Amino acid sequence: MVDPDALRYLRFAEADLVEAQRMVELTGFRDSSIGFRLQQACENAPKSWIYSKGGLAPFTHDSATCLAAQPRQLVAADQGVAAPLAPVIRLLVGS
Numbered sequence: 001m002v003d004p005d006a007l008r009y010l011r012f013a014e015a016d017l018v019e020a021q022r023m024v025e026l027t028g029f030r031d032s033s034i035g036f037r038l039q040q041a042c043e044n045a046p047k048s049w050i051y052s053k054g055g056l057a058p059f060t061h062d063s064a065t066c067l068a069a070q071p072r073q074l075v076a077a078d079q080g081v082a083a084p085l086a087p088v089i090r091l092l093v094g095s
Contacts, residue, residue: 002052009048009057016041 020037023029047057058065 003054005057006048006051009044009051013041013044013048016044 016037020034020041023034023037043061050057
């Protein structure tokens, strides 16, 4: 059974990414508004992954701190950690 917190954070990340993409496609949105949505997606996606692996995500807005707080075994156990973040990365780098 999937951890409910993993699903919750994944839904948050997906919704923020979809909203950012919609804002990019439309005109009139400030870069800071789009950036906020992307930042939210980047915060929530790693938390979803941590919960899905049985970890506990600390309450922080810093993704690097969040991931760094995880046991090395948890991070090493999933070499595909970047795969769920691929859409966010592509949007950020423009590829």
